[in-house]
Every structure is written in C-alpha cells, then in structure tokens.
Amino acid sequence: MPQRAATIVGGGIGGLAAAIALHRRGWRVEVLERAPEFAEIGAGISLWPNALRALEVLGLADAVSALGAVEAAGGVRDLRGRWLSRTDNAELARRFGHPLMVLHRADLLRALTQALPADSLRPGSEVSAVHDDGHRPVVDHGGGRSRPDLVIGADGLRSVVRRALWPDAAGPRYAGYTAWRMVTEPLPQPPAEGAATWGRGERFGYTALPGGRMYCFATASLPAGAASASSEYDELLRRFGSWPDPVPTLLAAVPADAVLRHDLYDLPPLPSFVQGRIALLGDAAHAMTPNLGQGACQALEDAVTLAHCLDSTPDVTAALRSYDLLRRPRTQAITRRSARLGALGQLSWPPAVLLRDTAARLTPTRATLRSMTPVLGWTAPDGPTTATRSETH
Numbered sequence: 602m603p604q605r606a607a608t609i610v611g612g613g614i615g616g617l618a619a620a621i622a623l624h625r626r627g628w629r630v631e632v633l634e635r636a637p638e639f640a641e642i643g644a645g646i647s648l649w650p651n652a653l654r655a656l657e658v659l660g661l662a663d664a665v666s667a668l669g670a671v672e673a674a675g676g677v678r679d680l681r682g683r684w685l686s687r688t689d690n691a692e693l694a695r696r697f698g699h700p701l702m703v704l705h706r707a708d709l710l711r712a713l714t715q716a717l718p719a720d721s722l723r724p725g726s727e728v729s730a731v732h733d734d735g736h737r738p739v740v741d742h743g744g745g746r747s748r749p750d751l752v753i754g755a756d757g758l759r760s761v762v763r764r765a766l767w768p769d770a771a772g773p774r775y776a777g778y779t780a781w782r783m784v785t786e787p788l789p790q791p792p793a794e795g796a797a798t799w800g801r802g803e804r805f806g807y808t809a810l811p812g813g814r815m816y817c818f819a820t821a822s823l824p825a826g827a828a829s830a831s832s833e834y835d836e837l838l839r840r841f842g843s844w845p846d847p848v849p850t851l852l853a854a855v856p857a858d859a860v861l862r863h864d865l866y867d868l869p870p871l872p873s874f875v876q877g878r879i880a881l882l883g884d885a886a887h888a889m890t891p892n893l894g895q896g897a898c899q900a901l902e903d904a905v906t907l908a909h910c911l912d913s914t915p916d917v918t919a920a921l922r923s924y925d926l927l928r929r930p931r932t933q934a935i936t937r938r939s940a941r942l943g944a945l946g947q948l949s950w951p952p953a954v955l956l957r958d959t960a961a962r963l964t965p966t967r968a969t970l971r972s973m974t975p976v977l978g979w980t981a982p983d984g985p986t987t988a989t990r991s992e993t994h
Contacts, residue, residue, distance in 0.1 A: 615883030615900030616755030617713035622908030635727035645816025650697035652898035669704030675795035682845030685961035760885035785854035787813035802949030887932035
C-alpha cells in the first residue's frame, strides 16, 4: 500500500499529537501553522490521568511527566480561606493510574514538536481554503496546495476548517466571564497545595509548576470585550489583592507585564465532527471552558482515538465515521459539564453563593472523585474499532 498522507491544520497540542500518532503509524504528515513558529502562550496546563494515558499511547508520558509538577493535594476554598472541598492526588493516582500533572504549555508543545520530523512542521503556512472535490481534500495555504488522503482541522476555537466545511454551524458562544492567566517568579516557599477560591462572580486559583513557580488563573463575570480601566495587573490587584493568603503573595510575585487575559468561549454542539475525508479535532470540534481542565486532555484523547480508527480500516471515510461516533458524544457532554461547573463557580447572588458553598462543604471527597470517573477513567481504544456511542454525564 502506498504511504498515506495527512495534512493537519493547526500546530497546537491537538494537531501535533495527531501528527505524532499518525507518523508513528507510517503516515506522511505535514502540520500547517499560521504563526511564524510553533510556540505556546506562556501559561500553565493541567494534564489529568486520561491525558497521560493518551500520552502513553504516543510514547511521551514519561518525557512529559518529567517536565511537570505533582501537588500532594488541592481543592476549593471560600472567601474566608476555609476549605470547601479537598482533593488527594495520591488517591487520584490510585484510582485512575496517574496523578494530576501541571506544566508550562510551552514545555508540552516543545516535547510534541521534538517528536516529529522537522520537515513535517510548516510554520508561517496560513490556510486560505479547504474543500473536498469528491476524490481528495484540497488545502490551499501559504506554501501552496496540498491534496492529502486526510485533512485534520485542529485550528482552534475560530477554526478556518470548521467555517469552510460547516458554514451554517453556530459560532463560539461567550461563557459570560473573562479569565486572566499568569506565572509567578520562583517563590522561596511556594504553597504546598493548590486551590481555587470561589468568591461572588469571581474566582482565583493557583497550582504548582516546577522550579518553585506557580501558575495562577482568575475569572470575573464581565461583558464580552470589556476593557480594564488600567493595566491587567492593576485590575487583578484591585479585584483580588485583599483575598485570603496566599493570593496577595502570589500576585506580588507575578511580573506586571506577564498577565494574559482572554474572554472565555465554548462551542455549541456540532452535528458531526467529520465530512468525507476531513475531521475536526480539539477546540475546532468542541471548544470548552477550562473549568474541568479538560480542553487539552480531550484533544489528546481525540488524537489517539482518530489514529486508532484510521489504523483499523483502510477506508478513511469509514474510519472518520467511527471517530465521530466515539468522540462527539463524550466531548460534547464534557463541554456541557464544564459549562455547568463554570456557572456554579461564577454565582454572585449571596443566597446562591451560600447554598453552593454549603453543598460543596458537605459533599464527601470520595463522592467528588467518583463523579469524575466518567471523565478521568477514559482508556485508549485497542483492538478492532466499533462505532458505539459512549457518553459521560
């Protein structure tokens, strides 16, 4: 059989993971990235046990884990600094086979790019058109035209591939709140535990990175596109500078010019992730809010599942139909679950906040972990693929 070729549009985590999975199965791959280089925005990323199982399939779990940090415990606190819920990472690892890892996104991206042949990476290749002429997909980009056996749209929330092939699909929808992300300078005594503090229409979270740094994130319910009156750093100090320790200490260790701000969106459910020999993956297919820390995790699941489906049959269109049936119900359910959790975290009416915090405090830790089993208990497909529906609630 002649070597099959795949064009992956988008050089983020999901696109690179898909390229690695196919490359290791003998495909010729090219990754088209519109940016002048393969690089990630400077912030942290959580890799839950399901993501680490996907990385095992790619042969990268150990290498990636070596770049990250594992916290002993974490949880959710209220505005007085009292714990509402706790998570024991050792118990998480016991139940699901891996702990929660946190690392810098740039380190993960570097590990993924290094697993691919240099000549398969095409930075500065902006895609202008994608279509299927009935024989093979066609991709027009800055480097010319590609006619591969398969096109994977992994080009994010505002995907060019999705707009080209699903022109009538609803666009991204605003979640109702904005987010700040930042990484501290190394701290002499970083917090031993991570936490997310829930306020009224605001949240602030932090988790450990290697080298004594902390990855911090914050949210506030604001209209889409709202601008801060001052710098984003000053806005964070105004909103969170008097919150319980260690929040003020962490903010003091953040470089004032290193605060990233983005409004948060998710994607309304698509009727399909595939069309002919073209498939969507990651945020292009199912962009979700970060409340469950599952965006990149689901993209990694997508990548290894898609490669498995393609490995199971020489018929690309049949393989993509199986991929769609395996991935769409699961990822769309997780998108809904993440949106519900975000709405809960952003509550601002005092009686509702009191009810939320009381319910969280009364929920046993084991019940919280059990509720995460449908998400974290995912295992990579093996053996012949069957197009069965699998959904998490």
